[in-house]
Every structure is written in structure tokens, then in C-alpha cells.
Amino acid sequence: MRNFILAILFAVLCSAGLASSAQDVPAQAAAAATQAQAAAADAAQAVEAAKSAFPKKLSELEARIPGLKRNSQMSEPDECFDWYEDPATGHVYLVYVWGNAETMAKFEADAAAVAAEKLLAGDEPGAKLVTDNAKSVVEATRAAKGYGLVYSVSFAKGKDLHDGREILIVKPVNRSKGKVILARSMAVENVKDGLLVASSLETGDVVGEFLPALLYNESVREGSQAKSLPGFGTAINNLWHSTGIYDIYRQTTADFSKTWILGLGRLLMMFVALVLLYLAIVKGFEPLLLLPIGFGALLANIPLAGISGPDGLQGMIYMVGIESGVFPCLIFMGVGAMTDFGPMLANPRTALLGAAAQFGIFGALLGALALNVVPGITFNIKDAASIGIIGGADGPTSIFVTSRLSPSLLGAIAVAAYSYMALVPIIQPPIMKLCTTEAERKIRMKQLRAVPKIEKICFPVLITFLCAFLLPDAAPLIGMLMLGNLMRECGVVDRLSDTAQNALINIVTIFLGIAVGSKLSAEQFLSLQTLGILVMGCCAFCIATAAGVMFAKIMNLFSKEKINPLIGAAGVSAVPMAARVANKLGLEYDSQNFLLMHAMGPNVSGVIGSAVAAGVLLSLCGGL
């Protein structure tokens, strides 16, 4: 019985095994077919993905999109970049083009034009030098494939960008920085992989894909589903990558010789910011401005925070207050409300000393241009005008002019202007002593007459008319100065006058300092040009002081009533510091010779003089 049962079981098992082996053949075939189908689908998907993937090069883009056409209307013109449009979809692509045949041909053509000019002027060696130089630049650029180092990126996938926004700054090989400033609002569809600060670009690289769009602000934003957090390891890695230490390390080590400014340079600038804070707090050098500027510089150099970028706090304050020219004008209103023009009205001829001291501005302008002989320093006439205005010893005027003529130099120029203003008691006395004899320093001046109130009220109106008719370019500065002064003198708007000379000027000073600090970022400040600006700023102060003193001596040759030449040094604005210095030096040689009120005349006329000089420079260079 037991054997019978075992035999049946064996038979059942055998039959089952045979059946299964008979069924395996079609099943395996089916599985193989499924696998083949999946592989084909994957391959098709990969081909599709490759087609839709972000193109890396312009050649790839041209191969993929038939009828791709150039459209240069998307941003302000810059030789380094070009735009290409897909006529079917309306998408536009930003391409880095420095180093391609067209840009190099244009560069050579420009050099040839300069060489032709030189040949016409009979300067054959000069022409040859220009041509040879252009050739070597073109060769070097081609060899480096147009290498461009990314200095700043302020756009990301999915972001909406308004027109006028600066989205990218690149330092290409053998030329000045290239910028992309949008001329149309658009949405960012795609961005080149690894486009970060301190990364590099080559000729023909596609930087981004955009879709031009009319942007509006939505009052209600639709909710979106939040994604879950990444894994623990990825999260820690992301956190590490978001630290300042990692970013400084990454930017320093990307290509040290080229990118150290973006990494280590930030640390250096933080040190500079600490020095400014030290000067303001411990030494008391113009603390009202150097403190916010110093702290602003600290904020601007924080890696990854982007505070000084177009979306950052400092960037926005800069755009609203300085780029528009509003802050310097408001400060001028406060200065006007604090200034008494009485001493100048009482002795009008001292106003000429304020004019003479403006020689410092133009002397420094010439000096800045002459600095072009130093390798690594390149100043055009606009830069030189901005540097020269430091000699006006007037912070708001310097900022106003520089923001219009050379915004990239603003940080260095503002710091130089305010630092040297604080150093007036150290810079001026040796020059004043050098230019005068002891007898001249002892000259006593006649007591000033009392100026009636009606004269003081009519004066600001008169100057505004003069400015309107003679120099409208200086009207924003002089107009606000005179408005502030009229509020002070008329006596019927004490509350407004009080606000202008206290609350308003204090608030504006805070924001002005923070905004100027934003221009003290490493990539803008750490250059040989900054050193040139600091040197020429000092020269400007020295020249202005000497010119004022010497002009007073010249006036004494033709005048019965002698002027103490020391008050000529007060023509450099820096109200009232320069006047105090003149007074102090006068008292050193004659303890009864009080020059303060006499020096206030050239001092306040220096403010008007520097504003006039600023207007002239804006008028001459603004249209270039």
C-alpha cells in the first residue's frame, strides 16, 4: 500500500514537472520580448531626453533648432554675449560669444581704426604697436577659447526677471568685465549646469534659456505641494554646501590665480571693513559715514547671502537711493539747512577762494589720466572725472558724480573722499605752512558786517536762478542745498528746517553708508585701480589746499584790504573742518587772530564751487 502511494506521488510530481517545463518556453520568450520593449522605450526616452536637454554649445543649439535667429534686443549691448531666438516657441537663449570669429574681427577692426588714426598723425611706430598688440590679444583670446570667469550670477531656473536687471557679470580674458542687463522682462526656463560664481565659460557656451514674458505681481499666490526632505546624508551635504566656509574654499580653489578675489578676497575685504569700523569708532574719523560704510562692506562680502546683489537689501537701497541720485541730493538739503552763508555774504570776494580750490579737482583728473602709464591701471575720462571730484572734499557730490559717470569705482571713491575729509587736520597744515610766510599767517582781517535777514533769505533764491540759467546739470545738488538753506533762513518753517538738519539727514546718512558699502565687494575693490584712486584722492586734497592759499596771496597783490592766506585752504569745502583748521593755525601764530568766521566764507563757497565743478564734469563727460 505504502509503495502504491509513493508510486502515485512520484507520477503526480513527474507529470507536474513535465507540464512546467513545457510551459517555460513561451514564458521566457514573453519575458525576453518585454525586456526588449523596455530597452527600446528607454532608448527612445533617452533620445527624447537628449533632444530636450539643455544645449551646452551654440553649435548644438543650431543643429537642434531649425531657423534659429539672432535677437540682440533682449539685453543692453555687450560684446561678450548674444541672444538667439527659437521662432517656433519664442524661447530665447543667452550665449557667451567673446572669442568667436565675429567679436575678434570687430576687435581687430577697432584696433585698425586706431592705427589708421595714428598713421594719419604720422605716428608710424605707435600704429605698428597698436596693430601688433591687437594681433597678440586676438591670438591669446583664441588660444584660451575666450575664457570668461563668472563674477556674479543672479538668476535661477523658475525665476521671473524684470527688465533693467543685471543678471550676470563675467570677466573675460583680455577685456573688461561683460554684463548682461536685461532689456525685457522674462522667465528663466533653464540654466547652464554648474553656472556659479568662480566657474568659467568658453566661447559658444549657452548660459541660459528664457521665455520673454510680461510680468505682474500676483496678489494671491497659489499653494504648491511641498516636497519631502532629502535623505540624511544629502541634507547634511546640502547644509555643508550652503555654508560660507565651503563657498570661500570652493571659490578660492576653483582656479586660484583667477578666482582668489572671489574667495580669499572676501576675507580680505572683511578685514578692510573692520579697519573702517576701527577708524570710525576708535579714531573718530567721520564716524557718521565710515561706520555704516564699514558695516555695509562687511555685509556685502558675506558669501552666498547676495546682500549687495540686485535682489539683496543693499542692492535695492543702492538702486533706489544712489543710482537714482536721490540720497546725495537729500544730504545736500540737510547741509543747506545747517549752513550759514552769512560770512560769505558779508565778504563776497572770499568766495573766489572757493573757486580756486576747485583746481584740486581738475589737477587730480589730469593725474588720474596720467596714471594710465602704470601697467594694470586704465582710467578713461569719466573715471578720471569721478576721481578728480574727490578734490571737492564733498562726499555727496563725489557720490552723485561717480554714480553717474563710473558706478564701478563708487566704493573706492566714497571711501577715499570721506577718509581724506576726516584727515583734513593732518593733510592741510603742512601745505598751508609751506605756502605762506609767518608774516602772512599773522595778517588780521577786518571784522565782518552783520548781514540782514532779508539778504540771507534772498540769497538761496538768487543762486537757484543763477544755477538754472548757467548750469542746469548742477541744479539737483545746488537746488536742494538752497532749499535747505531757505528753510533755515526764512524762519517760518522751523519744523521742516529742523527735520532736514536732523532726522532726515541722519536717516539718509544711514542708508547712504549702507549702499556705498555694497560697492566695497572684493571683486570691485581689490584692484590696482583702487590704489590709484587713493593716491590721486590725496593729491587732489593737497592741490586744492595749495591752490586756495596761493590764490589768496595773489588776491593780496591787488587788494587794499589784505586777506590772511590761511583762509584760502578752507576753500576745499569739508565744512566746517577746513575752516577750523585755518582758525587753529592762525591762532598758533597770533593768539588774538580769530579767523573762523572769515574762513567760513571760502568754506561755504567751496561747497557751491564743487557742485558747479560737478555740473561741468557731468555736462562734459555725461554724454560720452
Next chain:
Amino acid sequence: MNLGSLILDGLKAMALGMLWVFCFLSIMIVCMKVMSKALAPFSNFLEPVAPAPKKKKASGAKAGALSPEDRVRALAAIEAVKLYRAGK
């Protein structure tokens, strides 16, 4: 642009700029002098009027008269000054 032409531009800017600054301030000085003369007849116009000094009520003795004690002190002070000047 070569250095020579840049410097030339700088010199032009200097000549024009200084000329304009001197012209502007010279015209300003002339205008200030003319304004000062034109407004001279109205110099008291808008000037704050000084409040009249309040008369002190004479109580008892004449206003301004010294008390006997103050008179003694003043005489002593005058005498002291005289002695000092005489070198004694």
C-alpha cells in the same frame, strides 16, 4: 585712445571747468553785491524786533541806586584797583 589724447582731453576739461567755476562764482559775487545794495533800504524788514526791556519797579530806593553795603563794597574795590595800579 592713447595717453596723449587723453591728457589733451583732461587739459580741455580743466580749462573749461576752471573757467566755468570762476565765471559762476564771479557772477555770484557781483549778484551778491548788487543784492546787498538793492536790499540795504529794507535791511530792517523781517528783522526780529527786540522786546523792550522791562522796567524794574522801584521799590523803596531809586532804581539803580546801590544799597549802603554795596556802596561800601564798590568803594573798597575801587580803592584796591588804585593801590594795585600804583604798585603798592
